[in-house]
Amino acid sequence: MRTTIVEIARQAGVSTATVDRTLNNRAGVKERTRERVLAVALRLGYLPEPGAGAAPFRRNGLAEIDVLLPGGTNTFLKILAGQLEATAAARSGEARIRVHLIEGFNPDALARKLTELKGRSRAIGVVALDHPTVREAIRDVAASGVAVLTMVSDISNVPRIGYVGIDNRAAGRLAGHLLGRFVRPGGKRVALFAGSLSYRGHEEREMGFRHILAEEYPHLDVAELREVKDDAARAYDEAKALIAAYGDLAGIYNIGAGNRGIARALEEAGRAGEVVFVCHELTEHTRRFLLSGTLDVALDQNPRVEARDAI
Incomplete structure (x- = not known):
């Protein structure tokens, strides 16, 4: 049975809100409380052990990075895709960066792509729909040792290395x-x-x-x-x-x-x-x-x- 944040909160002696803030690296949690919550999450298997099952983040000397963006007519996301591609070109000696456009507003399509990349990518950036199938896919990918970063729009209760975007x-x-x-x-x-x-x-x-x-x-x-x-x-x-x-x-x-x-x-x-x-x-x-x-x-x-x- 998969561990839930309710169980983590119970064993850590804190609220589910505190668990959510800790797992998503948000402010408002004392360092001692944060350490206790993370220790419980690791012990219960909600988070992978550091380095456990993690594939190298570099292949042939290059960091393997995939970024999943919604497709469609959104001009800002098209500009963001262009900036990611420009960054990929500028850092081609350090990383292999691939941008994927996923059918917008389709959580199943996004979850399938995340699962497909699990065995190929070493790090994934994603503009994620807040949907159960997407959360499960992110947890599965993170458990395999792939780093997951949310972009533009965050998602709750998933193990990710951070969020890049505005408040x-x-x-x-x-x-x-x-x-x-x-x-x-x-x-x-x-x-x-x-x-x-x-x-x-x-x-x-x-x-x-x-x-x-x-x-x-x-x-x-x-x-x-x-x-x-x-x-x-x-x-x-x-x-x-x-x-x-x-x-x-x-x-x-x-x-x-x-x-x-x-x-x-x-x-x-x-x-x-x-x-x-x-x-x-x-x-x-x-x-x-x-x-x-x-x-x-x-x-x-x-x-x-x-x-x-x-x-």
Whole structure:
């Protein structure tokens, strides 16, 4: 029977939240408590013994690294893939880095790819869906001695060497704060778009956004949240329908991708510049929407730095 964090918490004499913070290397845990939790996790077999069954991280003198990114139309992820490939070229004498695009929002496809790489890779970076099949695949891969790093969006209760990306909850709070400040006097209704709440990062952004509205802008009501799978065409259809349904819509926060579709819907409805539009990532498209006034805020992260830090 596989060890759970509940059993680790029971034997370590701490809460499951403390176990989660320890296993995911988060702040807020005393060093003595952290050591006790890790010792229990190792003893129960939740984490592999250091070096046990681990294949060398280098083959023919090169570190073998695979990175799994969602495929699709997400411009930021395309930029990140390009930066990873540039890093691979720059460090070709040190590492063999392969970037794989996986069908977006399909946990089974991601889990299959992780399992496939278990016998071939020495380290894996992954933008992971927070799903049971993906968690089990990561645990299986890590138990075989492969180092696993989460990127862009973290995942809970898995043995990984770290997380590279922004604090998504803080990003959601900032988005909510700015939207609340920019909404015109009398505005009361706002809407959310997300790629998929199966990504912990998207869920954390939503959480941060809702919390800051409740704290600082309680007069603003979230009318709807629509998941658009980071697809521009689907985002356009959903935004068009939402704008038609809510004539008093005052603001839109897009948690994921699909900004081109939302911007197009606002422009066609004659609501660009009237409805406050906040999104993520500064790309060639969002830059154009900022200059035209269709978009008010683009919260950016640095894919070059994230690629460098991950590798």
